[in-house]
Amino acid sequence: MGNNAFEKHIIDEDSEIASLIKDGLMDTYFSLYNKDHFNSDIGKHEIAENVFLRYNEAFRHTLPWVSRHIDLKPAKVIEIGCGTGCSTAAFAHIVEQIDGYDIDESAILGAQKRMEVFGFKNCSFYLIQAENLIMNLLKNNSDGADLILLFAVLEHMTPDECINTIKTCWRFLRPNGLLVVTETPNRLTYSDKHTSLLPFFQMLPYDLCLKYYHNSPRDVFVESMERNVAKKSIKDATLRLNRWGRGISYHEFEIALGDAYKNNLVAQGFEAEILLWFAVTKEEELLRMFMEDLKLEIPIGFTRECLNLIYKKSNSTNEDCRVPEIQYSTDLKNDSIRENYELKLKERKILIESKKAEIREKDRIINSLLRDKELIYSSWSYRIGNYLLQPFRFIQSSIQQGKMVK
Template structure:
C-alpha cells in the first residue's frame, strides 16, 4: 500500500532534484553543495525524507486514524517531503512554512509527482497562529509538525501547540515527529557536540566553533554584537530540541492521557533505534518516579495525541525487550554465549558418538561385574 508510492524512477528523481536546486538550494553556497555534506543534504530533500515519511510516519499515523477523506494541516512543510507522502492518502492538505524558497521547491515537487490536493501558504513566524485561525474555521482532522518545533522560539512553540490542539476536530490527531529531545546528552541534530544544546545562549555561541559540522560554528562569529534575544532566536532557528515541559505547558498537566503513540511502535523503532543515551534517561525517569510519559525519554520525539472527550486510560506499556542497558556489553555477552554454545554442541556430538560406539558398549559390559562388586564392598 505504501511501498507502491516509493519513487524509484531515475527520471522523476532527477526532475525533483533539478526543481529543488532551482528553488530551495538556489542561494546555497555552490561549493558547499559539492561537498559530501552538501550532497547528503540534497539527497535528504530529494527522496530520503519522503521515503522515510512514506515508510514509517504515514503507516504509524494510519494505525490511529483512517486517512481517507481526512483534512491535514502541516506546519513547517518545507520542501514538501512529508506533504507529498501524506497527499497520496488524505483528501486535502494545507502546508505552511516561513521559507518561500522551500515552498517553491515543494510546489515544484508536487507538480512533478502529479499531486493536486495540496495548498501551500507562505507565512511569517509572528503571523502563524493568527493565519491558521483565519484559514481553518472548520478545524482539521490531523495537524502535522514534522521536524519543526525545535526550530521555533519558546513562545512560538507553545502558541503553536495550543492552537494545533484547538484546531483539531473531535478525535483528531496532533502528530509531532522527528523532533530532537532537548533532554539528551549529545546534540545529534545540530552541533553534533555533547551538552552544547543545554548551555546558555552566550556560552553556546562561543563554543559552537568546536562543532565538526561543516558551516555551523562560523554562524555565531558576530554573537557578541547581538542582543541576547537575537542570539537565542538564531540558535533556535538552527534547532535546539523540545521536551516534555513544552507539551505540559502548552497542553496541560494531563497531556500524557491523550497520548496514543509514544515512538516505541514498530514503524518508529524500525526508523529510529533505541539509543544508549535514552535508556539512561528512561532509567532516571523510572528511578525518580517522575510523572513523565516514556515517550519523552527518546532521543527523537515521535508522539501522537488524540483529541478525545474520553482520553485513553493507559497507553500500551513499552515492552522491556526493546531496552538494553549497555549494547556493547550485550554484544560481548552474546559473543561469549555463542562460543560456549558452539563448544557445548561439539562436546555433545563427541559424547553421543562415544555412547553409540561398539567399543563403549563392550567396555561397559566388561566393567559391569566390577561396578557391582565395588557397590557390595562399600
C-alpha cells in the same frame, strides 16, 4: 491500509522524479547555499534528505504509524513547518486535502516545485510569520482539521513559538483529531545530532552557545552563525540558533496541554514502525532508568532521542506513564522481524538490570566506606601522619593567635 499501499509510492534516488525534484530545490531552497558545501558528505546528505530520504521515510514509517489511529483517505490535514514538502507530498498521495505552512519563502517555493513534479492538486502552501499562525489558520482552515502534522519543526522555534504552536494546533483539531509530532530531537539527551553535531550543545544556555558554536564540525552551521553573530544583535543571533534547531522536551507539551500531555497520548515512539526507523539507544535507556528511579510521572515517549508522538483530541484516552508494549502492525507478518524485536526487548531489559546492579554495587561500596571511616582514621598510617603533623599545627595555631615567641 497495508504497508504495500504506501511503499508503492517510494521513489528511487536515480529516478527521473528524484532528478526533477532536485533541480527544483537547487533553484529554490538550496539557491543561497555555498556551492562547495554540496561537495561535502554533510551537504550531499542534506540534498538526499530533502529530495527523497524524508519522503520515503514518511511512507515506510510515518504513514503506516499514523494510519493505525485514523482513516487517512477522507482526512483534511494541516502541516505546520512543511519545509520543502517532503512529508506533505507523501500525505498528499493518500489524504483528501493538505495545507502546508512555513516561514521560509525558499522552502515554500521548493515545496511548490515538488508538487508540480508530482502533479498534485490537493495541496496548498502558505508563507506566514510565526506570530501570525492563528490568524492564517482562521483564514484558511476555519473548520479545523482531522490531522495536524508537526514534522521536524518544533525544534526550530523559540520556546514561546513552540508552546503557542502546540496550543494552536490542539485548538484547531476536530473531535477525535490527531496531533502528530515526528522526528523532533529531544533536548534531554547528551549529544546534539541535529544541529551542531557536538556533545551537550543543546543543554548549554543561549549565551554560551553563541561562544561555543565554532567548535561544530558542520561548516554550513558555523558560517551561518558567524554571519549573524558578527553583523547582528545577540537577539538576532539567538533567533538564528533557534531556526537551526535546539531540541524540545516534555516541558513545552506540559505547559501547552496541561494533563492532556500525558492523558491523550496514543503513541509514544515504541511502535514497530518507529522502532524500525529509530532503534532504542543506550543513552535513552539511561534516561529512562533515571526517570524510573526518581519515579517521575513523565510519559516514556519523552525518553527517546527523537520524539515521535501522537495525541488524540479525545477525553477517552487514559495513557499511563509505564513503558508501552511494542505493538506490531498487522502488516508485519514476517516472524523473523517479530523475533528480532522480542530479542532486542529482552536485551534491553537485561541491560537495564545490569546497570541497576552496577549502581547498587557502587552504592554498597560507598556506604561501606562511610561506615568504616572510624577504622580508617584509627589505622597506623593515619595515626603516624597525625602525630608528625602536631608540631606544625601548634606553630600555625600560635601564629594565628599572635602568640609566637621570638
